[in-house]
Amino acid sequence: MVASFSNGLSGAEPRAGRRNLKGDMREQAILECAYEALRKEPMRTISIDRLAKGAGLSRSSFYFYFESKWQVLSALLSSVTDDVFIASSMIFDRPEGISPEAAIEHAVSEVVDVWERHGHVLREVGDAAAAEPALQAQWDRILGRFIDAAAAAIERDRSAGVALDGPPARALAAALMWMGERNLGLMTMRSANAIPVDEIVETTTTVWLRTVFGLEYRGGSARS
Structure with missing residues (x-):
């Protein structure tokens, strides 16, 4: 069962007057239908009629909640x-x-x-973003949020004398985050070039530790 999708569209405020309990349930039903449909086929082949019917709604009712199927993908x-x-x-x-x-x-x-559970949605975003500028812009904002958070953590650890001096914190954070994003994307596509799932934790942790802290990975032995 898919988790509740309650955070709205691309962080936007809901349209005034349209939200109520029944409305939320119908919106949730559309999102759940799309989430499951994307396991088997891309959004470009999924019709609005199918999403509406899967949620128990008419096509016209669908448009009360979403302007397009791409906005559904944005919410997911x-x-x-x-x-x-x-x-x-x-x-x-x-x-x-x-x-x-x-x-x-x-x-x-x-x-x-998390990625293994939701990878079919993230794979679809990667495929669709090139043709949907708004989706690409949303993905860029999301990655920026991750990079900014990682950069702030690196700067805090440098100030505390825990992390190594080095490249600008945001540049380093961007390199590390894009490394992770690309590999997870390859993993979702089942690419032969993806780091095997049973090697991801050791490999990624080793890269972060050496790059940011100058430390060696000890196989989960450090807990303090």
Whole structure:
């Protein structure tokens, strides 16, 4: 069962007067129908009639909630990437007493789990973004949020003497985040060039530790 998609369209405010409990349930039904349909086929072949029917609505009722099927994909993207951001939180805001290794290792494991659940949506965004400028702009904003959060964490650790000096924090964060994004995308496409799932945690944690902290990965032994 898909999680509740309640965060709206690309972070936009809901249209005045249209939100109520029944409306939220109908919007949720459209999103759930699209989420499941995308497991089997791309959005370009999924009709609005199908999404409306799958949600128990008429075609005209669909347009009360979404202007297009691409706006449905936008809403799914917002919700899925919120889950990815939460999964990454130990990288961005490491709890006191948790080592960099333990925090990064945990975050990478969580992100991989989330990506494996929602990868069919993220794969579709990657395919559709080139033809949908608004979707591409949304994806860029989302990646910017991740990069900014990682850069702030690197700057905090540098100020505390925990992280190494080096390239500008945002440039370094961008390199690390794009590395992760590209590999997860390849994993979703089942590319032979993706890092195998059973090697992602060790590989990604090693890169982060060496690059940001000058530390070696000890295979999950560091917990303090």
